[in-house]
Amino acid sequence: MFEPILANYTPDGDDWKVEVTGGDQVLTETAPGLVAARDKAEQLAERIAPGDQPRTVVHTLEGDALEFTSAYLNARLGLEPAEPEQAAG
Numbered sequence: 903m904f905e906p907i908l909a910n911y912t913p914d915g916d917d918w919k920v921e922v923t924g925g926d927q928v929l930t931e932t933a934p935g936l937v938a939a940r941d942k943a944e945q946l947a948e949r950i951a952p953g954d955q956p957r958t959v960v961h962t963l964e965g966d967a968l969e970f971t972s973a974y975l976n977a978r979l980g981l982e983p984a985e986p987e988q989a990a991g
C-alpha cells in the first residue's frame with residue numbers, strides 16, 4: 903500500500919527543524935530558514951525512498967499543511983508572515 907512521506911517543520915530559534923518520516927524511518931535536519939529547510943526535507947525524502955518517482959511528500963508546519971503552505975509561500979516571496987486574525991466580538 904502507498905504511504906506518503908511526512909515532512910514536519912518547527913521553528914528552532916532563528917532556524918527551522920524538519921523531521922521527515924517514511925515507513926519506519928525518521929530523519930531530522932536543521933536549516934537557516936524555511937526555504938532551506940524544505941530543500942533539506944527533499945534530500946531526506948530521497949534518502950528514505952531513493953529513486954521513487956513520483957514521490958509524495960506532505961509538508962506540515964507543526965502538523966498543519968495549510969500553515970506550512972502559507973509560511974512557505976511568504977518566505978519564497980520575501981513577505982512578512984501574516985498576523986493571525988482576531989475573532990470579532
